Structure formats: structure tokens, C-alpha cells
Amino acid sequence: MLCESVMNEFSGYSSINCFCYFCGKCEKATKPINIKISKDTYKLFYLTDGECTIFVDETKFVLSRHQSFMIFPNQRVVMQPNPEITVSLNWVEFSGNVAMSILSQTTFCREFPVVGEIDVPHFEDYFFIPDSGAQPACYQFRAGAAIVILLSFYMEYFPKRESDFNIYVESALNFIERNFQNVHLSVQQVADYVKLDRTYLYRLFKQQMGMSIVEYINRRRVSRAEVMLIDMQISVKDVAFSVGFSDPMYFSRVFKRLNGITPTKFKAATC
Structure with missing residues (x-):
């Protein structure tokens, strides 16, 4: 299922x-x-x-x-x-x-x-x-x-106990949520925002979330793209730009890797 x-x-x-x-x-x-x-x-x-x-x-x-x-x-x-x-x-x-x-x-x-x-x-x-x-x-x-x-x-x-580790990752998630549609968003910007070394933040983020910051940003963008492809009459290319991908071809590859189907076929199947 x-x-x-x-x-x-x-x-x-x-x-x-x-x-x-x-x-x-x-x-x-x-x-x-x-x-x-x-x-x-x-x-x-x-x-x-x-x-x-x-x-x-x-x-x-x-x-x-x-x-x-x-x-x-x-x-x-x-x-x-x-x-x-x-x-x-x-x-x-x-x-x-x-x-x-x-x-x-x-x-x-x-x-x-x-x-x-x-x-x-x-x-x-x-x-x-x-x-x-x-x-x-x-x-x-x-x-x-x-x-x-x-x-x-x-x-x-079983709520997670508060710790500096949790605060840093939560802060990174909040920053990404507000900025993931910006094509210029980078891991360094996230690290600068939470005021941690980039390598250290990478380890903390991956330990808690099970994936890298780049992967999480891509998943967040694809998630937003799914909604746009279902509900909006705009092209796949425009969707890619709107959710933060600067390259529509790269967007298609990431979308297919995560969903097993290209965004074009996804859009056709949901229309």
C-alpha cells in the first residue's frame, strides 16, 4: 500500500x-x-x-x-x-x-x-x-x-528531552522552512543562522533527521512541488523554479528518485 x-x-x-x-x-x-x-x-x-x-x-x-x-x-x-x-x-x-x-x-x-x-x-x-x-x-x-x-x-x-542538540536542529528546520523556496539557500547559510560550524551541524542534523541538510531541503522542495503539480495549472519548469530548484532537469531527477515517477507523469496522473 x-x-x-x-x-x-x-x-x-x-x-x-x-x-x-x-x-x-x-x-x-x-x-x-x-x-x-x-x-x-x-x-x-x-x-x-x-x-x-x-x-x-x-x-x-x-x-x-x-x-x-x-x-x-x-x-x-x-x-x-x-x-x-x-x-x-x-x-x-x-x-x-x-x-x-x-x-x-x-x-x-x-x-x-x-x-x-x-x-x-x-x-x-x-x-x-x-x-x-x-x-x-x-x-x-x-x-x-x-x-x-x-x-x-x-x-x-515519549517527548524528546530538551538539549542544545535539539535546539540547534530545530532552529535549522525552522530556517529551512522559511527559506527552502529560495534558489540561493545553502548549507552554509543554515549553519551561519544557527551559529554552528557547518561540519558539526551536518553531524547533528543527520543524527537526528536521518539525512543530510541538502537532502532534507530537496525533500521539502519536492513536497511543495507535489502540491503545485496537483492544484495549479503551471508548467513543470515553473514549478521547479517556484520551489527553489535552479535547474529543471535536476528537479526532475530528484523528484523521480524520491517518488519513482517524473514530475511530468505525476502531473498527468493527478489531473
Whole structure:
């Protein structure tokens, strides 16, 4: 299932997207499971019953009923169920700027991808997201919103503790949000704004967001382009310039890398 939600915020008409690729349930797991995530997606697991041990980059974590764990892009995880206790879990795989933004406000991180129990009745029900791939756009909006609602519980129950690291990255994100449509925006400008060395900011940003500043800016621009391609009768070339790309050909390559389709075909499919 591939679902996309593109919503408008306030009069600034900024876009938020969230992609749900798959969701499912695994019942009565008894054998080790190898889990590999692609370079662009996240996978969230929730233990509805049982116990298991996971190995993330050779670090061991022991989980029990109603705990959750997150697998980040390009991570490989081995899950070892307790053979004496039946293990059942729900999971959902997703990506998107809004998802990354919410995750950045939780305690989930690559070094410690495990959180405790969320005191919400029948929480596992939030992991069931109806397939909307062949449905009208309104269903796709709802599917994307369902991911946002699910992740918002983790933001509520496991908020990220304040630190200088979080403040710097948050400040960079705010600056990018206000300036990503400027074709002259650079990583150095972002570093100058937050008053950090460019190399140090790069490490902090990538650790928290899972990608470089350039990649985040490109994703933000493509996200805005998707809205314009759907709702506005303007050419692909003009869209590229409007969202901050100085080269329409480069815009097309980035758009296709992120969405698997060229902006021209995307526009034709949504008209």
C-alpha cells in the first residue's frame, strides 16, 4: 500500500506529506526474523503480546508486551522471539517529512530505538490502516493522517528531552522552512543562522533527521512541488523554479528518485 497525504497549513500554503507503504500483523512468531529497511523508510513495531529480543547494530534490547521499537533507514535488525512465550506484533512502514518531524520530537533514535508502554486502550488498532491505493484522494488523505495520529501518541508519551542538540536542529528546520523556496539557500547559510560550524551541524542534523541538510531541503522542495503539480495549472519548469530548484532537469531527477515517477507523469496522473 502506498498512500500520500499532502495538506495545506495556514495561508502560507506549506505542505506536509506522509507516506504509508505497508502495515500488518505477525502472530505467534517463534523463529528469528531479519528485518532490513530501505534507505528512505521507517518501520514501527508494537508488541501486542509476548516477549522478544532485538539486535540493532549488535546492540541487544529486550522487549515485553506493549513496548514498541523503531527501525531507521538503512538499519538491519534481528528479532529473536522468546520460544516459551507466544509473540504477536503489529507494524507499519512509512516515510515523509511530517513523519520525520514528529519522530524528531520523540525519544526514538538509532542508538536507542525502544520505548515503553503507551496507556491507550486497544492501541494496536491504530496500526491498521486501510489500503487506499485505488481509492479517491480523500481516502489517501485519511491514510496519511492515520500515520500522523499514530506517531503523535509517541510524541505525547515519549517527548524528546530538551538539549542544545535539539535546539540547534530545530532552529535549522525552522530556517529551512522559511527559506527552502529560495534558489540561493545553502548549507552554509543554515549553519551561519544557527551559529554552528557547518561540519558539526551536518553531524547533528543527520543524527537526528536521518539525512543530510541538502537532502532534507530537496525533500521539502519536492513536497511543495507535489502540491503545485496537483492544484495549479503551471508548467513543470515553473514549478521547479517556484520551489527553489535552479535547474529543471535536476528537479526532475530528484523528484523521480524520491517518488519513482517524473514530475511530468505525476502531473498527468493527478489531473
